[in-house]
Amino acid sequence: MNPFSFEARTLTRRAFLGRAALGGAALMSAPAWAHGIDFPFPGGFGEREMTTSFPQKGSMILQRTRPPLLETPWETFDRGVFTTNDQFYVRWHWAGIPDNVDVNTFRLKVHGNVDHEMSLALPDLIRTLPRVELAAVNQCSGNSRGFFSPRVPGAQWANGAMGNAMWAGFRLKDLLDSAGVKAGSTQVRFSGLEEPVIEGGPHFKKSLTIDHARDGEVMVAYAMNGEALPFLNGFPLRLIVPGWYATYWMKMLADIEVLNVPDDNFWTKKAYLIPDTPRANIIPGETGVKMVPINRMVPRSFVTNLSSGASIKASAPNEVRGIAFGGDCGVAKVDMSVDGGANWQATELGPDEGKYGFRRWSAKIAPPNAGSRVSVAVRCTNTNGDAQPDIPNWNPSGFMRNVIETVDLVAA
Amino acid sequence: MQCIAGTLGILCAVMFLAGAAEAKDALILKSTSIDLPTGDRQFTGAGADVVNDNCLTCHSAGMILVQPPLPKATWDGIVKKMINVYKAPVRDQDVAAIVEYLSNHPAGSK
Numbered sequence: 001m002n003p004f005s006f007e008a009r010t011l012t013r014r015a016f017l018g019r020a021a022l023g024g025a026a027l028m029s030a031p032a033w034a035h036g037i038d039f040p041f042p043g044g045f046g047e048r049e050m051t052t053s054f055p056q057k058g059s060m061i062l063q064r065t066r067p068p069l070l071e072t073p074w075e076t077f078d079r080g081v082f083t084t085n086d087q088f089y090v091r092w093h094w095a096g097i098p099d100n101v102d103v104n105t106f107r108l109k110v111h112g113n114v115d116h117e118m119s120l121a122l123p124d125l126i127r128t129l130p131r132v133e134l135a136a137v138n139q140c141s142g143n144s145r146g147f148f149s150p151r152v153p154g155a156q157w158a159n160g161a162m163g164n165a166m167w168a169g170f171r172l173k174d175l176l177d178s179a180g181v182k183a184g185s186t187q188v189r190f191s192g193l194e195e196p197v198i199e200g201g202p203h204f205k206k207s208l209t210i211d212h213a214r215d216g217e218v219m220v221a222y223a224m225n226g227e228a229l230p231f232l233n234g235f236p237l238r239l240i241v242p243g244w245y246a247t248y249w250m251k252m253l254a255d256i257e258v259l260n261v262p263d264d265n266f267w268t269k270k271a272y273l274i275p276d277t278p279r280a281n282i283i284p285g286e287t288g289v290k291m292v293p294i295n296r297m298v299p300r301s302f303v304t305n306l307s308s309g310a311s312i313k314a315s316a317p318n319e320v321r322g323i324a325f326g327g328d329c330g331v332a333k334v335d336m337s338v339d340g341g342a343n344w345q346a347t348e349l350g351p352d353e354g355k356y357g358f359r360r361w362s363a364k365i366a367p368p369n370a371g372s373r374v375s376v377a378v379r380c381t382n383t384n385g386d387a388q389p390d391i392p393n394w395n396p397s398g399f400m401r402n403v404i405e406t407v408d409l410v411a412a
Numbered sequence: 413m414q415c416i417a418g419t420l421g422i423l424c425a426v427m428f429l430a431g432a433a434e435a436k437d438a439l440i441l442k443s444t445s446i447d448l449p450t451g452d453r454q455f456t457g458a459g460a461d462v463v464n465d466n467c468l469t470c471h472s473a474g475m476i477l478v479q480p481p482l483p484k485a486t487w488d489g490i491v492k493k494m495i496n497v498y499k500a501p502v503r504d505q506d507v508a509a510i511v512e513y514l515s516n517h518p519a520g521s522k
Contacts, residue, residue, distance in 0.1 A: 100444065100446075198500060
């Protein structure tokens with residue numbers, strides 16, 4: 001018997017954490033791909049269901065129910081450079097997510113190595129600290145992990161564990177300045193309302209260096225695309241760390257601690273580590289590599305209006321378009337190749353909505369004959385001169401994928 | 413703004429806030445409650461109980477079901493990480509059975 005068949009039944013007490021059972025749980029009697037999607041991961045296991053069961057979220061790709069991992073459906077990225085809140089991807093570490101946030105009692109604490117410890121209410125924060133806005137891509141460290149070969153464990157995302165939003169809030173620097181950072185401060189540690197579900201489990205916390213925290217770009221957002229943040233994206237406050245992977249973007253930010261010693265908590269010191277090598281790349285099985293915390297993002301670009309297998313017109317111009325982002329800086333150019341990377345041509349870039357955000361690109365292709373096959377590859381070069389590589393990186397955590405993407409089209 | 417370090421932090425905060433400029437068109441945030449699906453699927457078959465009892469406390473079955481076939485040593489490492497890092501209260505004598513079950517992924521372990 002296949003041990004991975006399963007059924008809905010009353011949960012054990014331990015498994016259920018005191019929640020009331022939900023009726024009508026999804027059964028696996030129908031193939032998941034019949035009402036979902038099948039990602040072309042190497043070796044398979046890419047079938048996922050769609051879900052509309054999560055609060056404030058539209059149709060999402062279900063990667064995990066509890067704690068939620070919800071992927072943005074790919075077609076969303078073709079609609080514009082800002083990812084709508086109701087389809088912005090969701091990723092939580094612990095299932096200890098609050099049921100409720102009361103905006104009247106919520107407080108953001110600032111404490112530690114500061115002159116004035118503070119505990120601030122939302123209306124005061126919003127009213128009084130200078131408002132800033134910034135477009136920035138939030139991307140999971142493990143976005144696209146499912147495409148790693150050999151495969152690695154973890155959330156098996158395709159490319160939709162990312163999104164771009166216009167964030168509004170206040171500068172972390174302004175908040176820290178008002179608290180008065182004392183001399184000798186080394187790092188600033190952030191934590192949110194998320195709680196471990198196991199006693200003694202490590203509370204999710206992440207730290208930035210004091211200089212990074214005060215760089216004037218790192219901000220605390222209370223709005224996302226002009227609205228309150230969706231609950232599952234970190235309502236009411238979220239740390240925004242432009243150009244850095246999302247692990248630092250603390251959701252439901254409630255506690256800011258200025259440290260005068262290095263942060264030795266698990267999540268900062270031992271989790272989210274990458275090989276200290278170019279592109280965090282190692283040979284599978286390689287050991288003894290120095291590991292460092294994941295940090296700056298790298299450039300990526302994608303086709304959004306056509307998927308592999310799509311049909312385009314022969315002997316006529318077809319629009320190919322997509323999105324790109326520079327990672328830790330802006331997009332300098334997006335080039336396209338239709339001959340396997342031998343020749344590259346510049347695509348047309350859309351408006352610059354902010355260097356940390358998505359940028360639209362578009363181009364025309366005109367395949368000569370019906371039946372001809374066209375592989376369209378796109379390559380982003382960022383304003384630091386870093387271009388996407390043509391060979392995928394590999395590391396055991398499945399982090400920082402940014403290989404040149406290709407879609408295979410057929411002219412008809 | 414003058415604050416006395418180490419005392420009356422909240423009072424200091426109020427003073428600081430009162431001294432700052434008021435933003436226009438401030439967003440009004442509303443208290444929010446949610447009800448999340450729990451993901452109550454369970455594993456079945458020989459050896460399933462030990463997985464249901466130990467693994468589903470922290471996460472729904474989907475976390476395991478979406479994984480590709482992984483070497484048994486990888487599953488062993490994952491289970492030990494759950495115990496040592498995330499403090500999953502798994503009895504020593506259950507570890508081998510859990511690893512065995514997880515290694516029998518539909519496509520077989522490598």
